[in-house]
Amino acid sequence: MSRIGVDEHAGYVRSLLTGLSARPAERVALADALGRVTVSPTASPIALPPFRNAQMDGYAVRAADTTDAPLALPVAGEVAAAPGEPAPLAPGTAVRIMTGAPVPAGADAVVRVEDTDRGTEQVRIDAPVAAGTYVREAGSDLTQGDDVLPPGVRLASRHLAAAAASGLTHLLVRERVRVAVVSTGSELVDAGTRLAPGELPDANGVALAAAVAATGAAVVHRGRVRDDVLRFRDELDAAVDAGAELVITSGGISQGAYEVVRELLEPLGAWVGSVAMQPGGPQAVGVYRRVPVVAFPGNPVSAQVSFEVFVAPVLRAIAKLPPARTARLPLAESVDSVAGKRQFRRGRLTADGTVAPVGGPGSHLVAALAASDLLFVVPEDVTELAAGALVDTVEL
């Protein structure tokens, strides 16, 4: 059985998934676009603001008419922030104007209501104003046809605000990566079933699907099969038929006698072997009906760690999610490891900024994984780390 290093396997997975990066585009309504990623520069069909408008509640005036202020001007009317073209401002007059309302032709400044006597027939203006005061020029934020959003932006509310303000109703975004999750193992039953001897609830189905969703991809198929290679083949067919661009499997790739993933995929050219890591030693990558298949061990801890190490970085990058946060932190206590394997141990950040291991290295410690908030790495060539030693950590 071939055995390779963690970085080498990560490279295999990355290159197998390269094709996923060229995302087709789809148009989605702004209301559905949060978290999606823009495909191309998005031009604004209008200028922003689309018309010259008042920055303050007050009075629209000609600045030149206020030179001798304090003075009073007759109030010729009122402009609300409402549809309609306001009448031009006659020289020597003022019109009451609301924030955001169009500034009438002829006016070139707004006097804040606070700087007047709030008059309705005529208004007393306390001090001269300069031309342009409290006037937002049309196009002062964005010229019509200019890009309101660049490509490759993961859309947050502020991007949707600008897109909507530009009158856009839809945006071109990357299609989500469509992923299928298939658990294998005759011992697996639905969670909630009363367990007979030797039975286990399927944890990877729901947990790998959640891990996929957390990276911004879409789970288009979920399945579970017993250790029967024809059933497994049917399940892969169903996954591909459901449009999966990536299939993630758990179980069926180690040295035992009933290894359905190995049995089906190895003859099709898949690499099934061992990666120098703990947990997650058995790993496989292959292609089924042109769809990449990344196969993890069946243990939920191994599967979660494998996903985080090999697949999550690729999917996060496609979805423009930030990579998992990393830090180099001191250990709260000593740990030992096995030579020749990179250990991804589970731990917790303590109040004093050190890393406390949670549970041992055993890949069956799924409750300990749930109680952890980070992975920390014990390198291949290290068998012992003292308390205080610095370790690389990845936030979970």
Add this chain to the structure above:
Amino acid sequence: MSRIGVDEHAGYVRSLLTGLSARPAERVALADALGRVTVSPTASPIALPPFRNAQMDGYAVRAADTTDAPLALPVAGEVAAAPGEPAPLAPGTAVRIMTGAPVPAGADAVVRVEDTDRGTEQVRIDAPVAAGTYVREAGSDLTQGDDVLPPGVRLASRHLAAAAASGLTHLLVRERVRVAVVSTGSELVDAGTRLAPGELPDANGVALAAAVAATGAAVVHRGRVRDDVLRFRDELDAAVDAGAELVITSGGISQGAYEVVRELLEPLGAWVGSVAMQPGGPQAVGVYRRVPVVAFPGNPVSAQVSFEVFVAPVLRAIAKLPPARTARLPLAESVDSVAGKRQFRRGRLTADGTVAPVGGPGSHLVAALAASDLLFVVPEDVTELAAGALVDTVEL
């Protein structure tokens, strides 16, 4: 008109929203639980692992039978990771065993397949093994009845893995906060409508809804009304009838003549006034039919900044989302500000770790907001900051 400080207003909003923190609980299926927050400690109905099982593919043996290894033992059978109780191991024999399969009674160690000749009739064992080797004891991760998840955990895939492995199908989680978003303004039309003079696309509807969703709350109602106080009242009624526990409005609270939010809510005891900040000076908080209403100015930049400053921290804490990241960073260029107001300017983190302002202080610069990735603060008592001056930033 009363004018208060930013922190004072933030305190008002926080205390108005205190009631939201006491979340009712609901049961959700694990498949729908990603990102939800556990309510109470969740006990595991089973031990983890539920039965003693093999950590490796190999042979289950009595350790005592291997003392004189290398030696050969007859292979009495095979145990797969499959349902069923394996027959007890007869002394002086071995059974082939797969990773995860139940270790037969009588056996107390597993010899890795790599440390044997892989025999099927009899197996040669290279070296003695100690009792317990490659055996995972039942309950070694978690005792039956112990807590697999604590309360107040925002559920990630690893928590779902542990819950599913425990046989749980549902979890008790906090109900999401139910929020309504209401835009006011006669000038507003649907995005995509050809704009007549004085009309603007409604940007706050979609953008505040997205901002709410990004904090883990649920938008249960969205509405838009022209500046007609009865229409606004109907819309608030619809929001409350839809189950909203919090209504967020935009527009209608400044000094102008058509301020429907002020008009309806001030007589009901709402505070409508001015907060010493830019953007977002006009603010209001009130209660309508016992439901808190937090009212923002109509400008999309003001509304987004107001949401981030006043409401997002409360909703994020309820959803156990981390607070927005803050940092104190040097300015790339000088900025000036107005005395007596806290400016929340928009900026970008540059490659050299400085903050480059994007656009000026104008609250109409929504495209500039979209092009920003942080807010930076110019304090109330500061009117000028030189390049290199440190500013407090909040990641967007």
